Amino acid sequence: MSRCVLSALVAVITFILPVQAMDNGLALTPTMGWLHWERFMCNTDCDTDPHNCISEKLYMEMADVMVKDGWKEAGYEYVCIDDCWPSRERDPKGRLQADPKRFPGGIKKLADYMHSKGLKLGIYADVGTETCAGYPGSLGHYDTDAETFAQWGVDLLKFDGCNMPNWTLLAGGYINMSIALNKTGRSILYSCEWPLYEWQFHQPNYTAIQQTCNHWRNFADVYDSWSSVKTILDWTADHQNFIVPVAGPGGWNDPDMLVIGNFGLSRDQQETQMALWAIMAAPLLMSNDLRAIDSQSRQLLQNRHIIAINQDPLGKQGTRKVKVNGFEVWERPLSNGRQALAVTNRQEIGGPRNFPLILAILLTWKSCIPQCNVTQILPQYRELGVQVLFTKLQLPVNPTGTALLVISPATGKPCSKQQSKKWLRYLSKDKRQREVL
Numbered sequence: 001m002s003r004c005v006l007s008a009l010v011a012v013i014t015f016i017l018p019v020q021a022m023d024n025g026l027a028l029t030p031t032m033g034w035l036h037w038e039r040f041m042c043n044t045d046c047d048t049d050p051h052n053c054i055s056e057k058l059y060m061e062m063a064d065v066m067v068k069d070g071w072k073e074a075g076y077e078y079v080c081i082d083d084c085w086p087s088r089e090r091d092p093k094g095r096l097q098a099d100p101k102r103f104p105g106g107i108k109k110l111a112d113y114m115h116s117k118g119l120k121l122g123i124y125a126d127v128g129t130e131t132c133a134g135y136p137g138s139l140g141h142y143d144t145d146a147e148t149f150a151q152w153g154v155d156l157l158k159f160d161g162c163n164m165p166n167w168t169l170l171a172g173g174y175i176n177m178s179i180a181l182n183k184t185g186r187s188i189l190y191s192c193e194w195p196l197y198e199w200q201f202h203q204p205n206y207t208a209i210q211q212t213c214n215h216w217r218n219f220a221d222v223y224d225s226w227s228s229v230k231t232i233l234d235w236t237a238d239h240q241n242f243i244v245p246v247a248g249p250g251g252w253n254d255p256d257m258l259v260i261g262n263f264g265l266s267r268d269q270q271e272t273q274m275a276l277w278a279i280m281a282a283p284l285l286m287s288n289d290l291r292a293i294d295s296q297s298r299q300l301l302q303n304r305h306i307i308a309i310n311q312d313p314l315g316k317q318g319t320r321k322v323k324v325n326g327f328e329v330w331e332r333p334l335s336n337g338r339q340a341l342a343v344t345n346r347q348e349i350g351g352p353r354n355f356p357l358i359l360a361i362l363l364t365w366k367s368c369i370p371q372c373n374v375t376q377i378l379p380q381y382r383e384l385g386v387q388v389l390f391t392k393l394q395l396p397v398n399p400t401g402t403a404l405l406v407i408s409p410a411t412g413k414p415c416s417k418q419q420s421k422k423w424l425r426y427l428s429k430d431k432r433q434r435e436v437l
């Protein structure tokens with residue numbers, strides 16, 4: 001079997017219809033930035049906790065650090081406000097207004113501040129009668145609120161789904177706000193929670209969602225814990241047949257914020273979150289305190305190799321390929337025929353365990369005919385070089401940690417007769433046998 005024949009075969013097998021994503025020209029790669037919720041929540045107590053309360057000062061300080069400490073340079077761009085920013089009352093004209101005490105300059109000034117630093121501002125609202133924390137909701141005010149955000153110069157809207165009188169109104173609400181944003185004429189990235197609030201009642205219409213939103217939350221809020229990160233990964237893998245095909249440039253599944261740099265994840269678990277968020281083509285919205293983050297977390301969040309996987313222009317979300325012997329193998333197709341591969345050790349007892357690289361490569365055989373170039377990104381960067389198929393390399397993976405690799409086709413030598421025979425033998429085994437190989 002010639003390499004060319006196989007490549008042609010692969011091209012046919014992997015042909016997928018183009019994704020009909022939302023057409024506002026935004027989020028062609030997953031959004032990168034910072035979002036206050038997981039770390040700062042609804043802390044409005046600026047009297048006793050001025051350093052951490054939801055106020056204009058918090059976002060301005062975060063923006064300053066983002067520019068100063070390499071975050072912007074690494075690609076993090078959006079500084080996003082979550083719940084608890086507004087005043088309890090709309091203004092006399094029915095418009096949302098920022099809490100005057102905590103945002104004395106108003107949102108317009110904050111947006112100008114972000115733009116002056118080459119950053120963008122995100123804001124938060126809710127499709128229902130009230131936000132999740134009980135601030136004014138947008139139901140019945142979609143046009144006014146979209147117009148207000150556009151006038152302020154806002155660049156992203158996170159639109160939550162609490163307090164909708166009847167879940168059957170969710171789809172219409174999210175679509176109406178999408179139209180309202182479009183009508184303003186301002187490019188405003190639209191981050192939805194539509195499927196998250198619909199799943200408990202029925203299977204959401206992902207075709208409609210991808211035509212409406214730039215990204216969408218499917219599952220529960222992330223917490224600062226390994227059990228939370230694990231649950232999100234499991235949910236994603238269990239629903240990958242529904243949600244992966246709809247992801248692509250302009251529209252992404254959103255597994256929620258990165259909690260790296262906080263209190264709950266070990267170093268290995270932080271690496272797992274970063275690696276898998278890259279594999280899942282997830283928005284990289286950090287929720288942490290960039291003013292006081294340890295250097296290990298910073299290096300991980302700014303790791304350009306991982307960010308390049310996340311931002312790969314092909315824009316295909318990865319999937320979990322196999323669960324074997326307490327390991328999970330996830331794969332994401334990348335541009336130029338490359339693949340990213342993550343091997344997570346899900347065993348939470350014992351020490352590092354070896355995963356045979358051959359098994360990893362077999363799962364991504366497309367890149368490896370007759371040989372491939374393997375680069376390990378996590379836990380350490382190492383160029384493993386050009387590997388022929390039946391290599392004996394082992395990948396040690398710590399409990400709850402992840403080995404992340406990029407595998408590229410290595411040009412040059414054509415298949416040797418011997419290698420081709422091995423391939424034929426391998427490919428002639430049925431799928432189940434291959435997986436236990």
Ligand SMILES: *[C@@H]1O[C@H](CO)[C@@H](O)[C@H](O)[C@H]1NC(C)=O
Nearest residue numbers: 164165166167168169170201
């Ligand atoms: C929600 O709306 C549907 C369709 O209009 C209706 O059949 C249902 O009774 C409503 N449910 C509630 C709790 O109001």
Ligand SMILES: *[C@@H]1O[C@H](CO)[C@@H](O)[C@H](O)[C@H]1NC(C)=O
Nearest residue numbers: 139140169170172173174176
């Ligand atoms: C969305 O807009 C349509 C058309 O104007 C309207 O009938 C519907 O009630 C709106 N839905 C919501 C939730 O506002």
Ligand SMILES: *[C@@H]1O[C@H](CO)[C@@H](O)[C@H](O)[C@H]1NC(C)=O
Nearest residue numbers: 023024025182185186187188
């Ligand atoms: C509004 O939608 C149209 C059609 O989908 C699109 O071409 C245009 O760029 C959108 N405008 C904005 C501001 O999002």
Ligand SMILES: *[C@@H]1O[C@H](CO)[C@@H](O)[C@H](O)[C@H]1NC(C)=O
Nearest residue numbers: 204205206207208209210211
């Ligand atoms: C889902 O939404 C799409 C796009 O709006 C629509 O064409 C399709 O009929 C919907 N599917 C179902 C099952 O409602």
Ligand SMILES: *[C@@H]1O[C@H](CO)[C@@H](O)[C@H](O)[C@H]1NC(C)=O
Nearest residue numbers: 373374375383385386408410
């Ligand atoms: C393998 O990939 C690494 C990392 O991208 C690169 O530096 C190296 O030149 C590649 N080697 C070959 C033979 O393509």
